[in-house]
Amino acid sequence: MAQETQLTNLGLLRIGIPQIDEEHRELTDRFERLLADPDASYGSETFVTIVTQITASLRVHFNHEEAIMRSLPMPDEELSRHIKAHDAILVECFQLHEAMMLDVPMSQSEVVLMIERWLVNHVRTTDVKIRAYLPSKIK
Numbered sequence: 669m670a671q672e673t674q675l676t677n678l679g680l681l682r683i684g685i686p687q688i689d690e691e692h693r694e695l696t697d698r699f700e701r702l703l704a705d706p707d708a709s710y711g712s713e714t715f716v717t718i719v720t721q722i723t724a725s726l727r728v729h730f731n732h733e734e735a736i737m738r739s740l741p742m743p744d745e746e747l748s749r750h751i752k753a754h755d756a757i758l759v760e761c762f763q764l765h766e767a768m769m770l771d772v773p774m775s776q777s778e779v780v781l782m783i784e785r786w787l788v789n790h791v792r793t794t795d796v797k798i799r800a801y802l803p804s805k806i807k
């Protein structure tokens with residue numbers, strides 16, 4: 669059974685902001701669908717569709733997360749480091765779309781690792797830091 673502090677899929681840590689936790693769950697659900705779909709190999713129509721959905725959802729999610737972080741007493745330096753990490757992920761999304769459009773050969777595992785970095789590693793290493801600034805933690 670999943671621990672109380674974890675989301676069930678991909679062992680994502682719960683941040684403690686319901687909207688953000690829900691968006692993380694939706695994003696990783698899409699990723700799990702991509703991993704489970706035998707037709708979603710790099711360059712396939714299904715793959716392009718799922719990556720397009722992930723990119724659009726990430727863009728919206730990052731905007732929400734950044735607005736919430738701005739409302740918290742997070743130091744400017746940490747906030748700007750986090751926003752830069754989001755921007756770097758969006759650049760990689762754009763590069764992946766460009767690679768798909770130009771039929772640049774990439775291995776499935778290379779692409780899966782890239783998306784995993786955006787959706788799983790970022791939450792585990794960077795989003796978790798938001799927890800320290802939640803009202804319940806500051807007393």
Ligand SMILES: [Fe+2]
Nearest residue numbers: 733790794795
């Ligand atoms: Fe983030």
Ligand SMILES: [Fe+2]
Nearest residue numbers: 692733791795
């Ligand atoms: Fe996030």
